[in-house]
Amino acid sequence: MTLPGGSTPTDRIEDAGQAAFDAVLFLSFGGPENRSEVMPFLENVTRGRGIPRERLDAVAEHYYHFDGVSPINGLNRQMIDALSARLDEVGPRLPIYFGNRNWHPFAEDTVEQMYSDGHRRILVFPTSAWGGYSGCRQYHEDIARAVDALADGHPGLRPQAVVLRKLPQYWDRPEFFAASAAAILAAREELPAEVRGDARLVFTAHSIPISADTTAGPPADGGHLYSRQVARASAAAAAQAGYESYDQVWQSRSGPPSVPWLEPDICDHLDALAAQGVTAVIAAPIGFISDHLEVVWDLDNEAAERAEELGIAYVRAATVGTDPRFIAMIADLIGEYASGAGDLSSLGCGDNGQLCRLGCCAVPARPARPAR
Ligand SMILES: CC1=C(CCC(=O)O)c2cc3nc(cc4[nH]c(cc5[nH]c(cc1n2)c(C)c5CCC(=O)O)c(CCC(=O)O)c4C)C(CCC(=O)O)=C3C
Ligand SMILES: [Fe+2]
Known part of the structure; x- marks a missing residue:
């Protein structure tokens, strides 16, 4: 989607609340795709978490057992392909981008790409169905980090010029x-x-x-x-x-x-x-x-x-993965929120990784990132 002629991204602030979304960010955990990526990946996952070194070495062995390749990125790409096909069929026909917390493609880089492709209103599908810090709050932190990185790279970009809205937890669908x-x-x-x-x-x-x-x-x-x-x-x-x-x-x-x-x-x-x-x-x-x-x-x-x-x-038992019912559920979820109408507070969360308004997921487990 491109901006109407002559307008700059900051012109779009006024539509922040209700306008339709124009793209989807499929936001996941990330995983290494070869042996040399295992340790840097694990260091990203556990940064500042007090996970003992021995545990990291043991977990690295699990990854080496599979030659350093986590299946997670490939599986996410399969789900994205299935979801794209479903959205082509039933709408809304939004492009889907892939970004991660702990490994390439990093959410920060993906959001930068989305911005340069002209997207300003982005629905975020997280690959965790759950509430709590690891399942929900931490994905909001990922969103906040990506929005901060975007602002750092584009001085003058006003807050809310780009909106990332995380879809609700879907464990109960x-x-x-x-x-x-x-x-x-x-x-x-x-x-x-x-x-x-x-x-x-x-x-x-x-x-x-x-x-x-x-x-x-x-x-x-x-x-x-x-x-x-x-x-x-x-x-x-x-x-x-x-x-x-x-x-x-x-x-x-x-x-x-x-x-x-x-x-x-x-x-x-x-x-x-x-x-x-x-x-x-x-x-x-x-x-x-x-x-x-x-x-x-x-x-x-x-x-x-x-x-x-x-x-x-x-x-x-298999995980839900590309089961057509589950993919249809994601498409439905996107469809429900794509118009931008509706009450944000029903999500329990703010846009761009703002703290949950209703305590929907968790109090931050760590001090918030320093304000930019
Ligand atoms: C609730 C939850 C989910 C489900 C929600 C969601 O899907 O988000 C989840 C998913 C995942 N966890 C994953 C991998 C890891 N989790 C770790 C560590 C931790 N997980 C935690 C919780 C969760 N984790 C917690 C409280 C820790 C302790 C440190 C911390 O607070 O961060 C560590 C560090 C080593 C270790 O201690 O095991 C690794 C490598 C992968 C990728 C696997 C792949 O590569 O295919 C995925 C999808
Ligand atoms: Fe984990």
Whole structure:
């Protein structure tokens, strides 16, 4: 989209609130694409986080196991292609750009490109469905950083001349539950017929420090927004897959052992299930939308190995990824917000990474970035 003749970007400030959006930023975590990128990537992820060196070395090994290639960027590109096709079909026909927090293409560079392509009103689809610091607030920080970088590169660009609006959390959308339930039923078919009926359904999501969960969401609601959302999503997906009972556990914890994180871990849980005489498990990674490294390593290697040692038949359900229902859901979400009309406060969040107005996701876990 190009600006009308003669107008400068700053002319467009007045339309900040309600005008239609003209592009989509698909905002994700990022991952290395060869061995030499692994350490710099991990340093970006953990900068200032107090993650022990030994943990970083251990995680680097997980990436080296796959020759330093995280599947996440490729999977995101597949989702973007599927989403583009869907938007071409049903509209709105907005171009989709790809940017990341921790690796190339960095969100800052992508937003610069979007700006030079003439885009001024950008809807942001984050690849995390959840509230809380890691799932929501941190994506707002990414947006704020990208907007700051843009302003630094274009002196005179007035605040709000470019608007990035993050789409709402989508963990509770029926299509997400439907795609998750379908994946569970497909995984179930992979189990040997004789144990299929007794298989235990086990949902997993990324663990976070308990302190981060406690401060997630409006304090008036009691915090724990992330773990409550994961619990509700698991319940909904289980019900749709026809399971009356299931378990919900966590995976991929890091940080120093002295800091408590959400438990139980999936591997410890497999031990407990074996002790109860469970013979088959369906692991459903409800916490992730694509098969990135934490899924293919922690679930397909570590948990699968533990299950084998324990004599448990183990299958892992697919993530929602390019499931047409899930892609249609993203397109719907974009369609709902594309006109620019409507109440921003329904998002609970401000544009351009402003602090949440309703405490929708989390209080900042770290001091805010210095004002520019
Ligand atoms: C809630 C949550 C999600 C889901 C929401 C979302 O999708 O955003 C998520 C996603 C992801 N996490 C990922 C990778 C990593 N996460 C780490 C560290 C951490 N994650 C945390 C939480 C989450 N993480 C936390 C509280 C930490 C501790 C340090 C910190 O507060 O940052 C570390 C550092 C090493 C380690 O400690 O494991 C790595 C390498 C990848 C990419 C995988 C790939 O390359 O394919 C993805 C999609
Ligand atoms: Fe993570």
